[in-house]
Amino acid sequence: MNTRQADLLAQLADVPVLIWGARMTGLGLVRLCRTHGIAVLGFIDSDPAFAGQRIAGLPCHPPAELPALRAQHPGLKIVVAASTKEAEINRQLLGYGFPADSFINYSGYCDLFYTVDVMGTCNLKCLSCAHGAGGEKYARGQMSFETYRQVIDKIVAENDLVTHISLYSWGEPFLNPALPEMVDYLHRHGIAAALSSNLSIKNEALLHKVMQHNPEYLKVSLSGYYPEAYNDTHGGGNIHLVRSNLLRLRYYIDKYRLDTVVDVNYHLYNNNNGRNLQKMRELCAELGFFLSTTFALVMPLERVIDKLEGRPSPSTLALEPKLLVSVEEGISASRTVDRENPSISPADCPFLANQTIINWDLSVPICCTTFNRGPNIVAANFLTASKAQIGQGKAQAGICQTCVKHGLPAYNLGLNRSRWEAVAASKPSFDLAPDA
Template sequence: MIKSKVSLLVQLEKRPIVIWGARMTGMGFLRFSLANSLNIVRFIDSDLALQNKLVNDVLVSSPDVLATMKKEYENLAIVIAVSLKESEIISMLMDMGFSAHDYILYSDYCESFYTIDIMGSCNLKCPSCAHSIDGDKTPIGRMSLKNLEKVVDKIIGENEIVTHVSLYSWGEPFLHKNLPEIISYLHVNGIAVALSSNLSIDSDELLGNVIRQSPEYLKVSLSGYYPDTYEKTHTGGNIDLVKSNMYRLRYYLDKFKSKTFVDVNYHLYNDNNGLNLEKMRMLCEELKFSLSTTYSLVMPLERCLDYLDGIHDPQTEKLNSMLLVNIEEGLEASSMYRSKICPFKENQININWDLKVPVCCTVFNLDGITVSDNYLESTLEQINSNKNSAKICGKCIKYGLPAYNMGLNQQKWKEIASTKISLDHQ
């Protein structure tokens, strides 16, 4: 049972608070905390890319500081504000000597984390993305501003606490002409905004207008520094345009005094993790952006399941050969974290541009995985109930794909990657 907003505020009132999770869920909780006069003293995150950075003027530190902070702050409260990996964080806290009294799960008070894919298309065809699949006939389009407002109003009406919304899944949000107005509507309703973009967009005016709205989080997705490497895996993109837009981002952030946190999300393949990665790291340091790395996967879920079922599509075979950690290695690395519980299904509501609701964010082909044909006409209870009858979930869990998609056991992934020599060059 979801606990009330009042009980959350009562538990946290007058306590110094650490938010564990400095990305979007944590940023959303920070917005909620500031609106309710809570005392946030620090962010905690295990990701080295975020540590020692400021998120809306709050410092992000390593979990190592918690023991000292417990002595420094009386009755310290740790709010675990992540959409995934809660169990891992709880285990870490227990190993540090913390008790159940010391931490609060934000998910106990917020039933669902929402993603609205405002665009049903992308200007690129990256090999690890559903939009690159040959012959795909999934409908494309964009969510109207009117429907977006209706969706947001319904989300607010069905949930006591809504702190953040992500405006992307498979689509490119910067293709939406009303993106600044969409961000504004969410902010007016007290909701933090997350964006993700390939940034290979030739629209300086839109970029400036978006940053003027100061969305809380902007993830820049790329996979190289030099054109010959980048264009293999962000197919159709222009890395020179991306880098130019990164400089424009810095300009507009300073001009509008925006607190948007820019996280350059570098997708690792077997030919881009040496010189290209180092050059991009240097650029991010110059621009004062965070740079995080992620292992590219076989996606979407349907393609991954076909591969594991022995259906050998040439596109998928080629993609798997390009990965720094291929699917067999990734499944083995994450195997010890397999579970019958899937956070993608349990706590996420994903709304497509056409108002259809897929069972989770990892699927793409709507045949057999749609749990609502129209979000506005289905209750939250109906959507969650329909998720339980989605046949694809049983097969996904059988293969251990939730743990694979979350990249659990990162140390093992890094060990596998370290045995391979990067093939990248200028």
């Protein structure tokens, strides 16, 4: 066992432990703790979808329960395992009266979180995404299992502690036939697997095989319950297929007694937040899946910058009337988190500091928010670039200055959610659904 890992585990031995962050980072940490006999009391997570639920067999509490939990468990240690929202969570913990030595930032031990985009394309063309905004002009392809194996081996060799790896960025991983073996390869290294899919996937056999490998986390992104709403923003998808695959997931989870956390990520537009949302909530509740909502954004970063600098693409112009929170409103809402320090500097940007993304073609982008090839690629080949070279490339990337100037790191993080909700509530909404 390496020093960092030993140091972290020593701090967690023989004390009551809670993990703040019930998604992939926290799930990877639970896997590590279980492997080394560390008992974890449960999770803390501010997502209302998780409150009071059991995740990976552990209870999940909302932050408001922290004072009671501390009274109940003297010596409580909290590990903050939420890679992009650490600073915000630290502020909340201090606000609850937790001294700084009562919580640990997991990033202090595991300083880089890896994403391997195993598929370089998607079967859908969503209006809010690079694939629906002309992204097809870039080469498409998939990562072979042999290349993937080299990538994972290099990540493991270069890092003291790797507890989860995400197998998606801009691509649809369930289009890669090697996905079951890829999940298995992570598990053979003691690493948790995080997946994300549109689930409009016709390959039932592949879905079955992947689930048999018990991935820890599966996000399902969608934007409606009825085709009328879903088709409007998930171009080329089929919500009936998505719904039938959700049922299949439940069947596999029960049949094989899987731990997979299925996290349905509902993209909010102004035409899907009534009956569509309600019906999807009911379906998820029936299936025992989590449903979280997120305001649809304009992505990728290059496209937002073009829009803010007066060069909106035709796809951006088509998307804007459907948004509940416009780009400008989102930037303004997220900026109000800390009035004394309204924007995140490049040095503090969590996307820059702790992420490494490896595209299907082995190129390494500055962060997950950018899509285009060209200057936003900081290393042409992950396998031949050292960690230091990638870090240097990131430090020199010109786009960070532009991004920060426009307040986009906070916008991409969706900081200050209550402000976004207030903006959305002030907007007219209608729901695309069949007549009652």
